[in-house]
Amino acid sequence: xxxxxxxxxxxxxxxxxxxxxxxxxxxxxxxxxxxxxxxxxxxxxxxxxxxxxxxxxxxxxxxxxxxxxxxxxxxxxxxxxxxxxxxxxxxxxxxxxxxxxxxxxxxxxxxxxxxxxxxxxxxxxxxxxxxxxxxxxxxxxxxxxxxxxxxxxxxxxxxxxxxxxxxxxxxxxxxxxxxxxxxxxxxxxxxxxxxxxxxxxxxxxxxxxxxxxxxxxxxxxxxxxxxxxxxxxxxxxxxxxxxxxxxxxxxxxxxxxx
Amino acid sequence: xxxxxxxxxxxxxxxxxxxxxxxxxxxxxxxxxxxxxxxxxxxxxxxxxxxxxxxxxxxxxxxxxxxxxxxxxxxxxxxxxxxxxxxxxxxxxxxxxxxxxxxxxxxxxxxxxxxxxxxxxxxxxxxxxxxxxxxxxxxxxxxxxxxxxxxxxxxxxxxxxxxxxxxxxxxxxxxxxxxxxxxxxxxxxxxxxxxxxxxxxxxxxxxxxxxxxxxxxxxxxxxxxxxxxxxxxxxxxxxxxxxxxxxxxxxxxxxxxx
DNA sequence: TGACAGCGTTCGCAAAGCGAACATTCATTC
DNA sequence: GAATGAATGTTCGCTTTGCGAACGCTGTCA
Numbered sequence: 001x002x003x004x005x006x007x008x009x010x011x012x013x014x015x016x017x018x019x020x021x022x023x024x025x026x027x028x029x030x031x032x033x034x035x036x037x038x039x040x041x042x043x044x045x046x047x048x049x050x051x052x053x054x055x056x057x058x059x060x061x062x063x064x065x066x067x068x069x070x071x072x073x074x075x076x077x078x079x080x081x082x083x084x085x086x087x088x089x090x091x092x093x094x095x096x097x098x099x100x101x102x103x104x105x106x107x108x109x110x111x112x113x114x115x116x117x118x119x120x121x122x123x124x125x126x127x128x129x130x131x132x133x134x135x136x137x138x139x140x141x142x143x144x145x146x147x148x149x150x151x152x153x154x155x156x157x158x159x160x161x162x163x164x165x166x167x168x169x170x171x172x173x174x175x176x177x178x179x180x181x182x183x184x185x186x187x188x189x190x191x192x193x194x195x196x197x198x199x200x201x202x203x204x205x206x207x208x209x210x211x212x213x214x215x216x217x218x219x220x221x222x223x224x225x226x227x228x229x230x231x232x233x234x235x236x237x238x239x240x241x242x243x244x245x246x247x248x249x250x251x252x253x254x255x256x257x258x
Numbered sequence: 259x260x261x262x263x264x265x266x267x268x269x270x271x272x273x274x275x276x277x278x279x280x281x282x283x284x285x286x287x288x289x290x291x292x293x294x295x296x297x298x299x300x301x302x303x304x305x306x307x308x309x310x311x312x313x314x315x316x317x318x319x320x321x322x323x324x325x326x327x328x329x330x331x332x333x334x335x336x337x338x339x340x341x342x343x344x345x346x347x348x349x350x351x352x353x354x355x356x357x358x359x360x361x362x363x364x365x366x367x368x369x370x371x372x373x374x375x376x377x378x379x380x381x382x383x384x385x386x387x388x389x390x391x392x393x394x395x396x397x398x399x400x401x402x403x404x405x406x407x408x409x410x411x412x413x414x415x416x417x418x419x420x421x422x423x424x425x426x427x428x429x430x431x432x433x434x435x436x437x438x439x440x441x442x443x444x445x446x447x448x449x450x451x452x453x454x455x456x457x458x459x460x461x462x463x464x465x466x467x468x469x470x471x472x473x474x475x476x477x478x479x480x481x482x483x484x485x486x487x488x489x490x491x492x493x494x495x496x497x498x499x500x501x502x503x504x505x506x507x508x509x510x511x512x513x514x515x516x
Numbered sequence: 517t518g519a520c521a522g523c524g525t526t527c528g529c530a531a532a533g534c535g536a537a538c539a540t541t542c543a544t545t546c
Numbered sequence: 547g548a549a550t551g552a553a554t555g556t557t558c559g560c561t562t563t564g565c566g567a568a569c570g571c572t573g574t575c576a
Contacts, residue, residue: 008557010314011307011533013564017272018315021334029341034523043566048524049269056268057276058370065524069338071376071516072369076279077335078393080327083287087378088389095380111330112316118329120345122353122380131346134392135336258329266526269564271533292554301535306555323554 016042020050021059021073026136030068077135086119089254094121094221097245101238103223105245106132107211108145109258110153110218113165114138115146118219118258141167141181142174142199144206145222150182151189152210152218158185173198193239194222203227207235209242211249219255221246271307274300278308279317279331284394288326335393344377347512352379352479355503359496361481363503364390365469366403367516368411368476371423372396373404376477376516399425399439400432400457402464403480408440409447410468410476416443431456451497452480461485465496469504469513477513479504 023039024031031039037047051067054060058072081087090107098105098121105121114137132138140146141162150158162178162185175181188194188208196206208222221242228234249255281297282289289297295305309325312318316330339345348365356363356379363379372395390396398404399420408416420436420443433439446452446466454464466480479500486492507513 008533009307009310011271011275011311013269013271013532014275014308014311015315017269017275018311018317022337024337024341026337026340032523044524045526045566046564049267049564050272052267053269053272053276057273059276068515069341071338071367071374073334073338074376074393075369075374075395076331076393078375078391078395079280079282079284079287080329080331081391082284082389082394083282083327085389087391087394091380091391109329111333116329116333117336118332122349131340131343133336133339133345133349135332135334136340136345137333137336257326266564271563290554302555303535303557304533307533 016046017050017053020047021054024069030066032065036067084257089252090119090249093245093248093252093254094119097241098122101223101241103225103238105221105223106145107219107221108149110149110161113161114140115143115149139168139200140165142170142196144194144196144208145220147185147188147196148194148208148210148220148222149218150185151194152212158182170200171198171202175199195235197227207238207242209239209246211246211255213250217258219258274304275308275311278305279312282327288324290323294325342515347510348377348507351503351506351510351512352377355499359481359499361483361496363479363481364403365477365479366407368407368419371419372398373401373407397426397458398423400428400454402452402454402466403478405443405446405454406452406466406468406478406480407476408443409452410470416440428458429456429460433457453493455485463489465493465500467497467500467504469507471508475516477516
């Protein structure tokens with residue numbers, strides 16, 4: 001028996017297996033057993049059992065020594081999306097406002113020190129998309145979505161989350177001091193919206209507004225676009241559009257139980 | 259030791275835990291422990307360990323005695339979607355064609371005797387949507403998507419899959435005999451598209467065409483609309499649109515590795 | 517060709533988790 | 547509101563599972 005007492009209510013094998021499933025992300029679409037083991041911080045044999053179990057359950061596919069996710073993982077997300085009526089209550093609202101604003105609109109929340117994209121509108125002839133989808137993670141510190149989410153937390157909590165998060169430098173204009181980032185967060189909290197310029201991708205401005213009500217788990221909506229010739233007019237138009245979208249989502253109680 | 263030899267490479271605890279995660283679907287957004295146990299066919303104590311582990315890992319939330327999925331499950335799907343570049347290579351194509359056709363377009367594949375929706379275009383002023391999303395399951399036997407998917411399999415295999423699947427009667431016009439359904443499947447295989455009328459929902463016609471190449475795992479694209487005044491003209495227009503969409507997806511090799 | 521490094525796989529033993537049995541809560545009936 | 551019963555949540559001793567050191571295999575460099 002080790003000093004760290006193990007909770008008898010928790011299945012450690014299951015937790016380790018879940019960790020295997022979670023190591024597959026955008027950067028590493030397929031991996032060897034050894035790589036999975038390294039990424040998940042587990043023994044190779046342990047990772048192997050987890051992976052083989054996932055293969056048997058149909059969530060992983062094995063091509064030679066490479067393992068990759070199968071479409072069946074979508075079923076897990078599908079349960080959540082259907083339970084919360086995303087198809088009916090969230091997606092149509094995002095799409096309609098995106099159409100009116102002629103820009104892609106994203107709904108997001110916090111997850112493990114990063115921004116988790118919950119849903120994304122689609123617009124057919126908009127500017128280039130990043131290729132992010134629901135379930136994608138984006139950085140917290142240098143995006144308008146991330147800062148607006150932090151603004152939805154009490155100040156100390158926001159500072160704590162930011163302290164845990166990575167703050168890589170994406171562009172020359174990325175703020176790197178937690179202090180100055182928190183200033184911007186405070187500003188966003190006060191004015192009820194957040195703007196960022198060129199901190200994640202050069203020349204791109206990000207816009208975000210809160211969707212959740214004060215005190216709830218923060219949820220935000222946002223969009224991003226290349227800086228145009230009339231930044232102030234663009235900002236006013238887009239923020240107004242986002243506010244309308246957020247208000248409608250609130251009224252539909254579309255995101256109250258997240 | 260029981261007669262049934264257990265594979266030492268498979269972690270049964272992990273498999274059981276996964277089963278717990280998978281019981282959450284559209285019909286039952288939140289459940290008690292006992293209900294989870296019943297649904298997953300496990301002992302209550304076993305289901306409890308699985309559920310508590312999922313709570314600790316952040317995939318389930320516990321409100322009193324009710325358990326429900328958290329948005330974090332989206333991360334699992336996000337790994338798959340990003341790995342396969344859905345945001346870049348699939349979704350834009352679907353959206354563009356949906357816009358041109360003025361109708362919602364869906365991409366689907368087979369999963370466990372049902373149709374698994376992989377992606378769905380969005381159209382802002384279309385007719386009422388069912389509220390299905392990526393990760394949703396729809397019936398196999400009475401949808402054009404399902405029949406076109408069966409048509410992508412060798413005949414005996416299609417018959418085997420259909421034999422395992424449930425064939426509930428959705429409308430008065432639902433075919434109930436596996437034999438007559440397989441006839442329609444054969445027809446779809448021959449003509450390269452599938453039409454269904456009022457078998458899933460009264461008054462609604464479904465359209466589907468194959469996307470995958472022969473021999474690959476079947477993938478199909480489809481759409482559905484209320485029957486209009488000129489069914490033949492509608493069918494021609496929509497099938498042509500779907501064919502174009504499918505051709506473009508094939509050319510982009512967007513779905514070759516599923 | 518030998519040495520090495522990285523990978524997948526095996527097997528004895530410790531510990532993890534199964535489930536019968538025990539609490540506890542909730543719903544009904546008198 | 548006490549008594550009954552059913553359904554749910556939790557504990558703990560016994561067995562089984564799965565941990566990881568050790569092994570063998572495969573490709574790579576000198």
